[in-house]
Amino acid sequence: MASASTLPGPALQASKAALNAALAEEEAKIAANGDAQSEDGEIQEVDMQQQADAIRTVFNDPTNFNVKHPLYSSWTLWFDSPATKGRNLPQTPMSSFPQTPLPHTPGGLAAQGWMEDIKRVISFDSVEEFWGLYNNIVLPSLLPQKANYYLFKEGIIPAWEDEANKNGGKWSIQLPKDKNRGHIDKMWLYTMLAAIGETCDPLLEAEPDQQPQSLITGVIVSTRPQFYRLSIWTRSAPAGTGAPEDDKLRERIEAIGRHFKTSVLGYSEGQKLAGPLATEVEFLSHKDSEKKGKQAKKIVV
Known part of the structure; x- marks a missing residue:
């Protein structure tokens, strides 16, 4: 299978946009939850691996994917x-x-x-x-x-x-x-x-x-x-x-x-x-x- 770098410009741009949008959405959810639960001065840790695992495409979950390309x-x-x-x-x-x-x-x-x-x-x-x-x-x-x-x-x-x-x-x-x-x-x-x-x-x-x-x-x-x-x-x-x-x-x-x-x-x-x-x-x-x-x-x- 060809690597992402071999995609033509428009297709590569669209693929990157899909993943960036998904990451931004997850970050917003985590930030919203942190604001609701944290006390003043408390530092919230973000589990980046958990955040990445929450992103599912059709390639790794054909029925329950939550990110489109x-x-x-x-x-x-x-x-x-x-x-x-x-x-x-x-x-x-x-x-x-x-x-x-x-x-x-x-x-x-x-x-x-x-x-x-x-x-x-x-x-x-x-x-x-x-x-x-x-x-x-x-x-x-x-x-x-x-x-x-x-x-x-x-x-x-x-x-x-x-x-x-x-x-x-x-x-x-x-x-x-x-x-x-x-x-x-x-x-x-x-x-x-x-x-x-x-x-x-x-x-x-x-x-x-x-x-x-x-x-x-x-x-x-x-x-x-x-x-x-x-x-x-x-x-x-x-x-x-x-x-x-x-x-x-x-x-x-x-x-x-x-x-x-x-x-x-x-x-x-x-x-x-x-x-x-x-x-x-x-x-x-x-x-x-x-x-x-x-x-x-x-x-x-």
């Missing part, structure tokens, strides 16, 4: 399928999200109609809550055709028109269903873990002291009659202007794609994946996704 960001899982369309299932009202309204354009209105069918499953902000969710939902390999899971940072709607997504794009791969039914569940799990662990964007690990904003807004798995599709959405996309800042952004986007292909999906960097119903790991801006034919500019790793 917070994630660097809060996340929301969304779901839709043909079976949910038009049904009035319980969900959190969209007005509860601190979100810029979708624009009143033809595309914006289409997105608003689409949002009537997508269902918000749950939000979470800790490792323990993630595993509680994962262990109680249907795996992608068992989902009906045309179903989708969307895991996005809380407050970001899984739509192109969202303020956090409108200038971005997505890395995606399409995989034939028959050949990948036994692999898609693991691939989706690893994609989610990379997202919530903030390891999709290698710059966050390379420059932990600067804490740049993550480019990742969400991840998606889609089931179709003949294939699965996995996607990672980003908040920015290179414009191909040749300007230094745009070239730097392209390098960062490409690093995300290589990490997705090799560290998350488990392919070698030079491996060719395209074939019948299959694509390479490809990046396309949301704006280019609306274009047809050769006008769309893909990045392939």
